Amino acid sequence: MDCNREYAQLMHQYLDGDLNQREEAILRLHLEGCEVCQKHFHELKRTLTFIQSTEHISVPESLSSKVMQNLPTEKKQVKYKRWFKAHPVLTAAAIFFVLMIGSVFSSWSQDSQLVVSKQENLVIEGDTVIVPEGITVPGDLLVKNGDLMVKGTIEGDVTIVNGELLEDGNMLDEESFTASVGEVNGEFNHVDQFFEWIWYTFKNLFKGIFTF
Amino acid sequence: MDEMIREKIKQVKKGDQSSFEDIVIYFQNRIYQHCYRMLGNAHEAEDVAQEAFIRAYTNIDSFDNRRKFSTWLYRIATNLTIDRIRKRKPDYFLDAEMKGTDGLDMYTRLPSQDRSPGEEVEGLELQRFIHQEIAELPPKYRSIIMLRYLEEFSLKEISDILNIPLGTVKTRIHRGREALRKKLRHV
Structure with a gap:
């Protein structure tokens, strides 16, 4: 049957589009002369036509909905992972924020002791820090967990955390502060609550970053 | 698209x-x-x-x-x-290559025409018959014939899909075409 294996090979290469013009001419020339090969080639082509004419099979309509129903619901872990991968900047920001809150919180609850920035000539009576009359404090003053009484002068900024500003044992509200006996030549900060403390810490942090 | x-x-x-x-x-x-x-x-x-x-x-x-x-x-x-x-088919595979026969499988041992195709066509619709003949090809030939002629992939794409070398795709498509030609030539 296979009159010539070589030509059968050429036929298949022809069907795969692998023949160049010269080879194609050789095959054509042979087919014109050889009846057996012509029949073989004809049968091959007919076979391909047969294959392509096979019945059309229709899909069950429910296929796509069945697929969708059976999709695994994503595990939460995978979901988060995907989200983190997709938003690296937000992830970094979130981690930064969590750490930040943690450190602020711990520094808030850490000490309830009276803390005063180191300046000379301050008088401490119990929980009250007094700047005595006629005394000038040359720098900034921070009082934490205690009250402050100003009779003298403070050249720098004043910050009171978790405490009050007193005048001779009386409370002085901030509005009348400028009229007080003592003098503050810098900024005055009064921090009393936790959220204010957070705000204050952040403000200082960013100030620090920008001045740096 | x-x-x-x-x-x-x-x-x-x-x-x-x-x-x-x-x-x-x-x-x-x-x-x-x-x-x-x-x-x-x-x-x-x-x-x-x-x-x-x-x-x-x-x-x-x-x-x-x-x-x-x-x-x-x-x-x-x-x-x-x-x-x-x-x-x-857990017991044996017709399309498993037999040792020492260089690519021949059990199909080559089966009598090639155990029923007259003429009778077959009489009972079956032509298309069904063709479909059945394709279905009887060993899967490794069948998949390639289908991908090439029914789903119209290029040979290169078929080699990607089946993860086999292009040369192997060509060898198999040649054999698949020959096998089908022999089955369908009397139709």
Whole structure:
């Protein structure tokens, strides 16, 4: 049957589009002369036509909905992972924020002791820090967990955390502060609550970053 | 169209399940028919087609967007059908190559025409007959013949889908065509 294996090979290469013009001419020339090969080639082509004419099979309509129903619901872990991968900047920001809150919180609850920035000539009576009359404090003053009484002068900024500003044992509200006996030549900060403390810490942090 | 599919896959990778439905609807006809022709029955075809889409979804992250999605999907489906065929006949495989025969398999040992094709055609509709003859080809030839002539992939794409060298694809398509020619020449 296979009159010539070589030509059968050429036929298949022809069907795969692998023949160049010269080879194609050789095959054509042979087919014109050889009846057996012509029949073989004809049968091959007919076979391909047969294959392509096979019945059309229709899909069950429910296929796509069945697929969708059976999709695994994503595990939460995978979901988060995907989200983190997709938003690296937000992830970094979130981690930064969590750490930040943690450190602020711990520094808030850490000490309830009276803390005063180191300046000379301050008088401490119990929980009250007094700047005595006629005394000038040359720098900034921070009082934490205690009250402050100003009779003298403070050249720098004043910050009171978790405490009050007193005048001779009386409370002085901030509005009348400028009229007080003592003098503050810098900024005055009064921090009393936790959220204010957070705000204050952040403000200082960013100030620090920008001045740096 | 390819661009649309690419876009949908991006959405699915981001976690949007509903975009996957569009992909299923777009490919379900071709994939189901492929499975049907490989397996020869509707029930298994539906089962395997469904499984193929689910596999594609769960492994979507491993799909490289620069490649062709249809090729990747067909590869999953083809592997699943071949697995299914293997499980179906646990005792022996007609298409398993016999030792020392250099590529011959059990099919070559079967009498080539045990029934007259003429009688066969009388009983069966021609198309059914052809379909059956294709179905009787060993899977490794059948898959290539189908991918080439029914699903119209290029030989290069077929080599991608089946993960075999281009040369092997050509050898198999030659043998597949010859085998079918012998079966169908009397029709």
